[in-house]
Amino acid sequence: MPFPPFAPSVYFDEADLAALIAEFSERVRRNPDLRPAMDRLVGNRWEEAEAAASSFLQATLFLERRPNVDGDWLAKSIRTLDGATIDGLADILLDCALVVLPLHSAAVVAEVSDALARLLKDVVIYDGVMRQRLLLKVQSRLAAGALMSGI
Numbered sequence: 167m168p169f170p171p172f173a174p175s176v177y178f179d180e181a182d183l184a185a186l187i188a189e190f191s192e193r194v195r196r197n198p199d200l201r202p203a204m205d206r207l208v209g210n211r212w213e214e215a216e217a218a219a220s221s222f223l224q225a226t227l228f229l230e231r232r233p234n235v236d237g238d239w240l241a242k243s244i245r246t247l248d249g250a251t252i253d254g255l256a257d258i259l260l261d262c263a264l265v266v267l268p269l270h271s272a273a274v275v276a277e278v279s280d281a282l283a284r285l286l287k288d289v290v291i292y293d294g295v296m297r298q299r300l301l302l303k304v305q306s307r308l309a310a311g312a313l314m315s316g317i
Contacts, residue, residue, distance in 0.1 A: 177268045180224065186275070187220045189262040200254050207246045226278055226313050235309040244301055249287045256283040281313045 191212060194200055208215045218236070225233040247255075259279045263272035285307065289300045307313075 178271045182267055182271075183220060183224055183227075186259075186262055186266045187216050187223070189266055190219070190259055191216050193258050193262060194255065197254070197258065200251060200258075203246055203248075203251045207243060222308075223275070223278070226311055227274065229311065229314060232311050233308055235305050237305050240305055240308075241301060244286065244289050244297065247286065248290060252283050252286050252290070256280060278313050282308075 194204055195212070218234075218239070222233045222235070225231050256279045260272075260276045263275040263279075266272075267275065285304045289297060289304055292300060
């Protein structure tokens with residue numbers, strides 16, 4: 167896979183990313199604390215959710231294209247998840263990255279995960295118009311690939 171000269175150093179490829187997403191999905195499905203929220207969010211469409219997560223991470227990490235961010239799914243996520251659930255998902259992603267990826271690449275995934283968790287948690291604490299405004303800003307930022315700007 168070619169990397170732009172300004173891309174961060176990641177030492178894995180699409181197969182490693184697929185393994186990361188598969189491990190993450192399996193652990194989330196087995197987690198009794200996260201499963202109720204994920205059942206409401208994902209339902210029985212885990213394969214689609216895994217494909218979307220993989221596409222988003224690939225675009226975000228490898229900087230080859232802009233991430234595709236589904237605004238409806240993002241809004242549903244904000245309505246369904248709370249701060250503790252978002253933290254739980256980020257923790258599981260970090261654990262999976264440490265198991266599946268080389269340490270440096272796991273650290274890059276962890277930084278992306280933390281940045282995403284912070285953005286989402288900043289939105290879920292609000293209601294109404296403020297939540298909608300923040301949600302639109304988050305969607306624009308994610309679609310622009312801005313999670314990697316600070317890494």
